[in-house]
Amino acid sequence: xxxxQPSRREFVKVSAAAGGGLVVAVYAPWSDGVLPAExxxxxxxxGAADPLRASAFVTVHRDGAVTIMxxxxxxxxxxxxxxxxxxxxxxxxNWADVRVEQAPYDVExxxxxxxxxxxxxxxxxxRLRIAGATARELLIAAAAARWQVxxxxxSAHDGEVWEGEGLGLRSIPFGDLVDAAAELDAPDxxxxxxxxxxQYTIIGTPRRDVDIQSIVTGATEYGLDTKVPGMRYAVxxxxxxxxxxxxxxxxxxxxxxxxxxxxxxxxxxxxxAFMAGGVAVVADSTWAxxxxxxxxxxxxxxxxxxxxxxxxxxxxxxxxxxETGDIIRDDGDVDAALAAAxxxxxxxxxxxxxxxxxxxPMNCVADVRDDSCEIWAPTxxxxxxxxxxxxxxxxxxxxxxxxxLRAGGGFGRRLMADYAAEAAFVSQAIGNPxxxxxxxxxxxxxxxxxxxxxxxxxxxxDESGELIAWKQHVSTTSRHAFRGDVDTAAETEVFxxxxxxxxxPNFRLAYxxxxxxxxxxxxxxxxxxxxxxxxQCFLDEISxxxxxxxxxxxxxxxxxxxxxxxxxxxxxxxxxxxxRKVLDLAVSRSDWxxxxxxxQGRGVAAQMMFGAYVAQIAEVSVxxxxxVRVDRVVCAVDCGIVINPPGARAQVEGGVLHGLSATLHxxxxxxxxxxxxxxxxxxxxxxxxxxPKIEIHFVRSTEPPTGxxxxxxxxxxPAVANAVSAATGKRVRRLPIRPEDVLRG
Amino acid sequence: xxxxxxxVNGQQRTVDVEPDTPxxxxxxxxxxxxxxxxxxxxxxxGSCTVHIMNGTERTAVRSxxxxxxxxxxxxxxxxxxxxxxxxxxxxxxxxxxxxxQCGYCQPGQIMAAAALLERSPKPDDKEIDxxxxxxxxxxxxxxxxxxxxHRAAGQAGDR
Numbered sequence: 001x002x003x004x005q006p007s008r009r010e011f012v013k014v015s016a017a018a019g020g021g022l023v024v025a026v027y028a029p030w031s032d033g034v035l036p037a038e039x040x041x042x043x044x045x046x047g048a049a050d051p052l053r054a055s056a057f058v059t060v061h062r063d064g065a066v067t068i069m070x071x072x073x074x075x076x077x078x079x080x081x082x083x084x085x086x087x088x089x090x091x092x093x094n095w096a097d098v099r100v101e102q103a104p105y106d107v108e109x110x111x112x113x114x115x116x117x118x119x120x121x122x123x124x125x126x127r128l129r130i131a132g133a134t135a136r137e138l139l140i141a142a143a144a145a146r147w148q149v150x151x152x153x154x155s156a157h158d159g160e161v162w163e164g165e166g167l168g169l170r171s172i173p174f175g176d177l178v179d180a181a182a183e184l185d186a187p188d189x190x191x192x193x194x195x196x197x198x199q200y201t202i203i204g205t206p207r208r209d210v211d212i213q214s215i216v217t218g219a220t221e222y223g224l225d226t227k228v229p230g231m232r233y234a235v236x237x238x239x240x241x242x243x244x245x246x247x248x249x250x251x252x253x254x255x256x257x258x259x260x261x262x263x264x265x266x267x268x269x270x271x272x273a274f275m276a277g278g279v280a281v282v283a284d285s286t287w288a289x290x291x292x293x294x295x296x297x298x299x300x301x302x303x304x305x306x307x308x309x310x311x312x313x314x315x316x317x318x319x320x321x322x323e324t325g326d327i328i329r330d331d332g333d334v335d336a337a338l339a340a341a342x343x344x345x346x347x348x349x350x351x352x353x354x355x356x357x358x359x360x361p362m363n364c365v366a367d368v369r370d371d372s373c374e375i376w377a378p379t380x381x382x383x384x385x386x387x388x389x390x391x392x393x394x395x396x397x398x399x400x401x402x403x404x405l406r407a408g409g410g411f412g413r414r415l416m417a418d419y420a421a422e423a424a425f426v427s428q429a430i431g432n433p434x435x436x437x438x439x440x441x442x443x444x445x446x447x448x449x450x451x452x453x454x455x456x457x458x459x460x461x462d463e464s465g466e467l468i469a470w471k472q473h474v475s476t477t478s479r480h481a482f483r484g485d486v487d488t489a490a491e492t493e494v495f496x497x498x499x500x501x502x503x504x505p506n507f508r509l510a511y512x513x514x515x516x517x518x519x520x521x522x523x524x525x526x527x528x529x530x531x532x533x534x535x536q537c538f539l540d541e542i543s544x545x546x547x548x549x550x551x552x553x554x555x556x557x558x559x560x561x562x563x564x565x566x567x568x569x570x571x572x573x574x575x576x577x578x579x580r581k582v583l584d585l586a587v588s589r590s591d592w593x594x595x596x597x598x599x600q601g602r603g604v605a606a607q608m609m610f611g612a613y614v615a616q617i618a619e620v621s622v623x624x625x626x627x628v629r630v631d632r633v634v635c636a637v638d639c640g641i642v643i644n645p646p647g648a649r650a651q652v653e654g655g656v657l658h659g660l661s662a663t664l665h666x667x668x669x670x671x672x673x674x675x676x677x678x679x680x681x682x683x684x685x686x687x688x689x690x691x692p693k694i695e696i697h698f699v700r701s702t703e704p705p706t707g708x709x710x711x712x713x714x715x716x717x718p719a720v721a722n723a724v725s726a727a728t729g730k731r732v733r734r735l736p737i738r739p740e741d742v743l744r745g
Numbered sequence: 746x747x748x749x750x751x752x753v754n755g756q757q758r759t760v761d762v763e764p765d766t767p768x769x770x771x772x773x774x775x776x777x778x779x780x781x782x783x784x785x786x787x788x789x790x791g792s793c794t795v796h797i798m799n800g801t802e803r804t805a806v807r808s809x810x811x812x813x814x815x816x817x818x819x820x821x822x823x824x825x826x827x828x829x830x831x832x833x834x835x836x837x838x839x840x841x842x843x844x845x846q847c848g849y850c851q852p853g854q855i856m857a858a859a860a861l862l863e864r865s866p867k868p869d870d871k872e873i874d875x876x877x878x879x880x881x882x883x884x885x886x887x888x889x890x891x892x893x894x895h896r897a898a899g900q901a902g903d904r
Contacts, residue, residue: 076847076884208843215848216836218780218824222849225779233774258746258763286783287763287770359784359792359883360849408782408849409883440785646843650886654846657885680789680881689874691887 012134012189016182022060022138023182025109026131026189057110057131058087060139064159064175066093069103071110072120073380074211075410076654077709078647079120081210083128085643086121089202090132090195092156093174100210105382105402113404115380116415116522117569118610118707121643125704133192135181142180143172157201197641197702206646211406223378223405226365228433232261234426235289235437237296238278238446241673242517243303249279253295259288263296264429266422272519273483274388275421276446282430286437305517306673310452313477313670314350316514317454320475321348325510329496332506337469341460343545349457349534350734353477353668354450354523355683360408361443366423367433368393373400377420378407385420392424411658412522416448444683445675448521449668451476451493453514455534460506465546467557469506476530478513479520493527497566498607499579500535503557518670524658525710528609529717533735536605536718541731550604550722551587555580558606570611570706578613578638579606581699585636586615589697596727599623600631603722605715611706613638613699616656618692618719622727626739630660630692630720635712637696640703648708652696655712661686663717667736749817753778754826764814769793771813772823780824780852781808784881791880794853796822796860805860824852827859835859838897846884853880858894867898 013025059067068084084100103110111127136156143161144151147170154163160171214220239245251263260283268277279298283289338344365376366389373395377385382402390397407414423436438446453476460469474494494511501507523529543553561577583606596602599622606615619632633656642648665684669676677683721732730745747764750757753776760775767786772778772795784792788810796803798820808816827833831840835858845851854877861868861876868876873894882890 076845076849078846206843208840209845209848211848212840212843212845213831215845215851216839216855217828217831218778218852220848221779222782224783225773227777227779285762285766285770285774287766287774291763357883358849359790359847359881360782361784407847409847411883437783440787440790650843650846650884650889653888654885657887658883661883679787680785681787685881685883686885686887687874687878687881688887688890689878691885691891694888 012130012186014134014138014182014184014186016179017059017061020062020179021182022135022178024058024131024135024138026057026127026134057128058091058135060135060174060178062175062178064173065097065099066091067099067101069110070100071103071124072113073115073382073404073407074102075115075380075407075414077115077120077651078209078644079115081207082121082643082647083124084210085202085207086125086128087132089200090129091136093159095202095207097159102404105386105404107383113382115410118709118711121705121707122611129194130189130192133194134186134189137187137192138181138184139174139177141184142177145180146172203641203643204645207644208646220406222360222408223365223376224360224363224408224437226376226405226435228365228367228376231365231433231435232282232284232430233286233289233437234280234282234434235286235293235439236266236278236280236422236442237293237298238276238442239300239303241300241303241306242519243272243305245301246277246279247299247301250297253297254281254292257288257292257295259284260292262430263292264426266425269391269421271484273416273448273521275392275418275425276519280422280426280436282426282434290439303517303673305515308516308518308670308673310352310670313452313514313516314454317475320512320514321454321456321473323512325473325475325512327508327510328494329501329507329509331508334469334471334506334508337506338458338460338471341469342463343461345459345541345545347457347538347541347733349455349537351453351530351533352666352735353452353518353670354662354666355444355447355668355677356409356411356413356523357683357685358407358409358411358413361440362413362419362438363436364419364423365433365435366420366427368424368428371395371399373424375400375402375420375424376405377402378405378414379417379420380407380410380414381417384417388417388421389424392421393428411524412526413447415522440680441678444677444679448519450523450526450529451479451520453477453530457534457538459538459542461542461546465548467500467504467542467546467553470500470504471508473510473512475512475514477516477518477520479522479526481513482520495527495531495568497564497568497571498531500539500557502564503559517673525609525714528607529662529714532605532607532714533717533721536607537721537733540603540722540725551583551592554583554604554606558583570609574608574611579608582606582613582615582636582638585697585699586617586634589636589695590617590634592617599727601723601725601727603719603724603726605718605722607715609711609714612708612711614711614715616712616715616719618716618723620720620723620727622724622742626742628664628720628724628737628742630690632693632695633716633719634695635697636699637708637712638699638701639708639711640701640705642698643705648698649696651708652712653694655710656694656716657686657691659713659716660690660720663720663735663737664690665736747814749813751813751816751818752820754822760813762813765812768795768808768811768813768816768821772808778823778825782849782852783809784850785809790850791857792850792853794856794880796856803860803863805857824856827855833859834897835862835893838893841896842889842893844886844889844893846886850880850882854882854890858890858897861894862898868894
């Protein structure tokens with residue numbers, strides 16, 4: 001075992017459970033983590049906490065059962081299973097004896113609680129191991145005292161403390177030790193011994209989702225399933241143009257609809273990222289609210305960009321990327337190198353707005369009283385829900401309670417908390433608990449989309465086939481600018497430290513945010529989900545121009561194994577050796593280099609993101625009409641230690657299939673200042689008959705675990721686009737892949 | 746408002762609702778059976794799939810697009826009534842293959858799969874794709890759904 005090396009001071013408290021049992025609380029000062037700005041928002045003020053208040057991460061009961069709190073929101077990423085596995089392994093308990101309970105939102109007790117940036121596992125890795133190890137060491141100490149032996153002579157596994165060997169082997173179940181253990185002083189969290197990677201008995205073993213039984217029987221309560229006594233239902237009519245305001249409301253017909261109780265004008269908050277407002281129809285049932293809303297008549301004042309469209313935005317991107325822009329990185333002399341290059345390539349790539357399309361649409365229940373507010377939310381950011389509910393109602397934060405419900409998908413949409421602000425507003429206005437429901441059309445037309453953008457690129461290759469210059473000017477509808485962040489300079493819209501940046505001697509990256517009212521936000525792999533497509537495809541173009549194999553040019557740019565600086569999430573450094581390893585692994589498990597029949601092709605992409613390394617090789621078939629079918633995907637992933645193998649595979653499969661949905665279908669169109677698409681007929685998702693064979697290979701690793709939720713999604717898009725080009729000889733430079741682009745190039 | 750009688754999960758239920766109310770909202774808001782999910786309201790995503798007995802045959806229908814007046818007198822099964830404790834072969838296979846991610850679409854997936862297997866006890870991949878393509882999953886559980894249906898059909902390891 002090795003001593004814990006927490007990156008920061010952890011506080012540990014031990015106490016007796018009510019009714020008997022051992023409680024171990026671990027607390028780390030909050031605001032230390034890699035909290036994404038989305039999650040931080042208004043929620044970062046919960047500073048001064050009492051570290052000695054029990055957090056009850058783990059409770060060992062007298063009957064030997066162990067309760068472990070699932071601290072973060074579960075949105076389908078598997079943390080409700082994976083995080084407790086980490087605690088249970090250090091503790092030495094059998095997984096069958098573990099009960100997992102969803103923690104309430106309480107940062108003083110549980111530290112940062114959010115689902116964003118794929119940080120759930122890496123930011124809790126130390127803390128949860130310390131929690132489990134602390135409980136284990138206390139139980140060992142209690143047993144050693146009873147036996148009058150040295151604690152070092154004892155070990156803990158299978159829910160018991162053990163000592164001796166052969167016929168002298170003896171043990172005491174944890175349950176018989178808890179009362180004595182609760183009287184002991186907690187070991188120092190800085191030095192409590194933690195297992196070495198080879199000693200794990202639960203980490204790295206397959207465990208099913210802890211909620212699976214209730215999911216398959218329909219018993220799991222999602223946000224939309226919340227019922228509070230006396231609760232009413234509300235749907236909102238929202239402005240047809242982004243940023244639009246209510247001019248007048250005629251609610252007479254709506255109020256006459258049977259079951260309709262009230263019509264409430266919801267005033268927007270100053271920042272449209274928090275709540276854009278609208279008119280709520282409140283009723284006794286969801287259907288009555290829907291019908292009432294159909295009968296509602298609202299006159300709207302247009303928003304500031306009421307004539308904007310996908311075409312006008314594209315024209316703006318075109319213009320901006322011909323200007324200088326903000327220079328984000330400038331190595332060597334890119335213009336001179338381009339002028340001197342033996343071969344010069346120029347290309348323009350484009351990506352559309354993407355919609356998150358969680359199957360469970362946005363919704364929230366609020367019960368606002370004179371002196372309290374209770375929120376039930378399927379959310380990635382319970383803290384932001386709390387902050388916005390407090391802001392909207394005028395209640396102090398201490399008076400607001402947030403319950404986290406299992407969410408029917410998140411993908412970044414639930415990093416916003418507009419639904420909580422709306423529910424709190426309406427509940428306060430009507431003096432009654434209420435559920436705000438986004439109909440699918442509302443959810444699709446009033447989202448916070450993955451930014452659209454245009455990428456203007458040039459590259460220079462010298463006579464020997466060496467890539468000597470790379471120039472890239474990016475213009476997007478910046479999600480940072482939308483939210484009003486002080487620094488709009490492309491914090492994660494572009495990645496100045498990501499390869500090929502450090503692998504090309506003359507390199508310039510420029511960025512220009514476009515003016516728009518279209519709401520944007522984080523979507524799975526934010527920034528990366530556009531840049532990876534562009535850069536990995538342009539690299540393929542360069543490899544062809546240089547007469548090189550696409551894998552070979554990537555190996556050249558990756559270069560020798562070394563740590564390179566990386567200022568974004570996943571840094572401060574990344575290791576080129578680990579990137580090379582996943583690339584080589586994917587190549588070796590695919591049929592790279594093997595000839596394919598006409599109309600078929602193979603494409604590769606590889607990248608580091610959020611600390612994990614991903615390489616993918618896609619095989620596609622292209623028909624005579626330009627239709628693309630993805631037949632096979634080989635994925636190689638280095639995410640450090642894998643906590644729950646089936647959960648990890650599910651994230652990889654999910655990333656591939658979600659990414660294919662974006663590659664083949666995903667596009668939100670803007671016209672007249674609003675969204676054109678309304679439902680899944682206009683915005684199709686990938687269906688089961690389009691799902692390819694997916695082969696997944698994890699690098700066996702003893703490195704600390706990274707997250708995994710987001711990293712696969714961006715990488716599949718260029719792998720498929722490159723495969724299409726390999727099949728057709730035509731280059732696809734915009735998403736989604738359209739038959740006309742496949743045929744024309 | 747109209748009084749409408751339905752058989753839901755073997756129980757006779759009478760509801761007093763507007764006749765154009767979709768069956769989905771009657772199940773969820775009036776009867777409290779929230780296992781059947783809202784996803785699109787237009788029979789485009791399949792999250793709301795339930796069974797209606799047609800003679801002796803179970804048909805998978807989208808409850809979000811069926812007015813309750815049309816369902817009057819019908820014998821309806823929801824995810825809550827598919828089995829008493831999750832022991833239907835499809836539910837067991839779903840657990841074995843660890844299918845769900847967020848899980849929200851899974852009641853609809855399971856109901857669609859159960860209806861498929863009644864119709865075609867040993868479906869091949871093509872039949873599975875045909876029967877299941879109308880039920881959307883955003884998390885990307887499709888590969889495991891296929892495996893679980895084969896398993897439920899007693900064909901584990903076929904593929």
